[in-house]
Amino acid sequence: MLNQPYPFREVTKRDSIGIVLAGLFVAGFLVFFQPFGIYQWNTECKVLKIAGYGLVTILVLLIDFYGIRLQWISFFNEKSWKVWKEIGWVVFILLSVTIGNYLYNMWILDTATFRFHNFLVTAITTFSIGIFPTTGFVLANYIVRLRHYSKPVEIHSPVYPEFSVVELIAENEKDRLIVKSSQLLYIESADNYCTVCIQTEGRITKELIRSSLTRLESQVSVSDIIRCHRSYIVNLEQVTRISGNAQGYKLHLLGLEETIPVARKYAKQVLEVLQKA
The missing domain is CATH 2.40.50.1020 (LytTr DNA-binding domain)
Structure with a gap:
């Protein structure tokens, strides 16, 4: 299944709307539920700082879609797009968001020291929110579209007059x-x-x-x-x-x-x- 053709979608202006909505979802989810120990934070402007993760998501996704995806034409090619590429692209997006979130953590915590343990925690947090639903959607979408487009289609080819x-x-x-x-x-x-x-x-x-x-x-x-x-x-x-x-x-x-x-x-x-x- 991983090496099978997968629907390729061009980047359009509507993607910017989806990116903003994704950032708003992340911000709203974190502010409302405050998971992964966020509820224990004791800091000024806590809500704004938590919502900042949504802004980081938006900025990273804009770079991913309108920078990397639009410029790397040889890889992002409709004819060679496979299931594994789609999943790999999703993983790359989550990894890039992880890096963005970690850098944001360093900024709001006012620390310049890289700690692998903290980075790993950030990665686990980001992937736990996004990897399962997105990968599940990729595979489900593949199966649904394959069943739809694999059905036999009976055709009646038209015949034109010779002088057309x-x-x-x-x-x-x-x-x-x-x-x-x-x-x-x-x-x-x-x-x-x-x-x-x-x-x-x-x-x-x-x-x-x-x-x-x-x-x-x-x-x-x-x-x-x-x-x-x-x-x-x-x-x-x-x-x-x-x-x-x-x-x-x-x-x-x-x-x-x-x-x-x-x-x-x-x-x-x-x-x-x-x-x-």
């Missing part, structure tokens, strides 16, 4: 690519360019065109050539079957070894088109 074409115009408004819709397999975004995959008489070729995927999407007038992922537009006429894993549905195209991913937000529309008679 797609015209793609580059950003310079001069370069263009005209291809029969029956020959187009998919379009994939690649930085400032898009790769157009075409199949002609059993031979697959790829053409580059300088444009964003969203711009090309607006130029496609064939109803069954649609967006299925943030990086893909796919020709559903060429889909022979659908498979799935915990990351979602995968489209198998005629004559193509690689599969095309379907993002969760596009899954319903893709299935509706493929299953219509």
Whole structure:
């Protein structure tokens, strides 16, 4: 299970809301219950100092998500994301929060001496609050999504008239690519360019065109050539079957070894088109 594909989620602005809520939860939990001997503290501004752990959580998570995760692209890659990576990421987050909490402890206690025993206590406290629910959620989410996306899907591929074409115009408004819709397999975004995959008489070729995927999407007038992922537009006429894993549905195209991913937000529309008679 640990080496199986796991749903990968891009960092978005909504994550900042979740980070703030996580910090508020930590602060509220510690202030209200005062576990791990906190109730024995005899200090000024006790509530504010306890709530400071929530602020530390927010600051550390902002660094983790918007610093490390967004910058380390080679590791945080959708195609290679596994269950063990997700769990490892959770453990890393908890460890980084532990370090932040320990440094905060040193500051409020006005001590510059590192004590391994105190650090270990801080780590146990942080992990005991977060490791079990988060790891349990990762595994439960994997099982639920795997069961959902592994169910067989019956499809009815549409058939286009031979004269139906797609015209793609580059950003310079001069370069263009005209291809029969029956020959187009998919379009994939690649930085400032898009790769157009075409199949002609059993031979697959790829053409580059300088444009964003969203711009090309607006130029496609064939109803069954649609967006299925943030990086893909796919020709559903060429889909022979659908498979799935915990990351979602995968489209198998005629004559193509690689599969095309379907993002969760596009899954319903893709299935509706493929299953219509």
